[in-house]
Every structure is written in structure tokens, then in C-alpha cells.
Amino acid sequence: MTDFIVVIPARYGSTRLPGKALADIAGRPMIAWVHERASRSKAREVIVATDDDRIAAACRECGARVEMTAADHASGSDRIAELAERCGWDDAQIVVNVQGDEPLLPPKLADQVADLLAGTPGAAIATLTTPVCTEEEFRDPNMVKVIADREGFALYFSRAPIPYRAAGPPAFPARRHVGIYAYRAGSLKALSAAQPSPIEREERLEQLRALHLGLRIAVADAVDVPPRGVDTKEDLEAIQAIVASRPD
Numbered sequence: 001m002t003d004f005i006v007v008i009p010a011r012y013g014s015t016r017l018p019g020k021a022l023a024d025i026a027g028r029p030m031i032a033w034v035h036e037r038a039s040r041s042k043a044r045e046v047i048v049a050t051d052d053d054r055i056a057a058a059c060r061e062c063g064a065r066v067e068m069t070a071a072d073h074a075s076g077s078d079r080i081a082e083l084a085e086r087c088g089w090d091d092a093q094i095v096v097n098v099q100g101d102e103p104l105l106p107p108k109l110a111d112q113v114a115d116l117l118a119g120t121p122g123a124a125i126a127t128l129t130t131p132v133c134t135e136e137e138f139r140d141p142n143m144v145k146v147i148a149d150r151e152g153f154a155l156y157f158s159r160a161p162i163p164y165r166a167a168g169p170p171a172f173p174a175r176r177h178v179g180i181y182a183y184r185a186g187s188l189k190a191l192s193a194a195q196p197s198p199i200e201r202e203e204r205l206e207q208l209r210a211l212h213l214g215l216r217i218a219v220a221d222a223v224d225v226p227p228r229g230v231d232t233k234e235d236l237e238a239i240q241a242i243v244a245s246r247p248d
Contacts, residue, residue, distance in 0.1 A: 091186025
């Protein structure tokens with residue numbers, strides 16, 4: 001069994017939906033849902049990394065371990081890298097980044113992405129995808145798409161429709177990126193030490209820094225298809241509706 005640690009980076013100042021980590025879902029803040037799901041994985045430990053006292057208080061309320069981090073990090077990976085340095089994690093330690101806006105992420109995906117990285121020696125990072133099923137999803141800039149090579153390594157991530165097609169879903173199977181990563185701690189530290197790349201700034205996608213540096217990202221289809229994460233008010237309302245429709 002792969003030994004790994006889950007870290008959930010969470011900040012208050014989201015550009016598209018400020019304060020979303022504390023958004024109410026069936027009477028509980030979203031970050032509590034994320035922590036509960038991550039805690040059902042096979043991770044040795046689950047930690048929330050935040051720079052906000054309100055988020056920290058909500059996490060402690062639900063029994064989560066919280067680590068306070070600097071407020072000026074450009075990405076969740078940078079926030080986790082600060083923690084890796086502080087905790088003295090070995091460079092080979094596998095760390096899974098479960099994003100704080102994935103309240104219904106299946107716990108088995110944390111296990112899967114950790115195993116994927118452990119089983120791919122040439123990869124610095126691993127992540128997961130699911131099929132893009134509709135043209136609306138294909139065109140949605142809030143749904144990140146990814147293209148991989150024949151060996152299962154990422155070629156590019158984009159908010160734009162890739163591979164490009166003027167109308168309709170592409171004949172080539174398009175893939176949606178699921179917001180979960182596994183890193184080797186040494187690669188995580190190298191990423192954080194580098195400046196954000198031009199393509200990262202343009203697309204607002206932190207994983208593009210890794211590709212810019214030549215780090216390889218292993219990609220596989222998720223064993224369970226999760227609902228999309230929460231980027232907008234509409235996404236939040238959709239998650240709230242899913243939870244409300246479930247039996248107690």
C-alpha cells in the first residue's frame with residue numbers, strides 16, 4: 001500500500017467565489033465536507049493548510065488538523081510546499097493535494113492518484129481525468145481540459161477547448177481534469193522555488209508551471225467520476241442540490 005499524506009490547501013480570497021471554503025452545504029462549511037472525504041482515503045494523515053483564521057476555526061470545529069501558512073502563495077502547490085519544508089518531509093514522500101473546492105470527491109481517488117505516482121517512476125506529479133461528455137462542458141472555461149501522450153503523460157492543460165474543434169465535441173476523446181494531484185515532496189519543493197511561468201499566468205493553471213519546467217505529469221482516468229468542483233455560484237448550487245436530494 002502506498003504511503004501518502006493528504007494536504008488540503010484552502011484560502012478565503014477566491015477570485016470567482018470569495019469565501020467558498022466556508023460556503024454552506026447542508027449546514028456544514030464546504031471545507032468540512034472536503035476534509036471528511038479525504039479522511040476516508042488510505043492517507044496516513046490529512047492536513048488543511050490555510051492562511052485564514054476563519055477557515056482554521058471551521059476546520060478545528062470538525063476535528064481537522066490545521067497548519068497556518070503564508071498569505072502570499074500564488075498557488076495551492078506553493079502552500080503545500082511551505083508545509084513540506086516545515087515538516088521536513090523526505091523528498092520521496094508522496095503528498096496528495098486535494099483541492100478545497102471538491103466537497104464530493106470520492107475518497108478512492110486520493111488512493112488512486114497516490115498509487116499512480118508510486119507506480120510511475122518517470123513522473124514528478126500524477127493527476128486524474130474523466131471524459132468530457134457534452135459540448136457545453138467542452139466549451140466551459142471553468143472546466144479544465146487535458147491532453148496526454150500515448151504513454152499517459154500530460155502534454156497540456158487548458159481552459160480552452162482542446163483538442164480544438166469549431167463545433168461539437170471533438171472526435172478525439174476530450175478529458176476533463178479532476179482537481180487532485182500527487183507529488184513527490186522533492187518535486188513539490190522544486191515547483192515552489194520556481195517563478196510562475198507565462199503560460200501559468202495566462203491560463204491561471206498552476207500545473208502548467210510543472211510542464212514549463214519539464215516535469216512529467218502522469219495522467220489516468222479516474223476510477224470513479226466525481227461531480228465537478230466548485231468554481232462558481234452555479235457550481236455551489238449544483239452541489240447543494242445533489243446533497244439535498246440524497247437520503248439521510
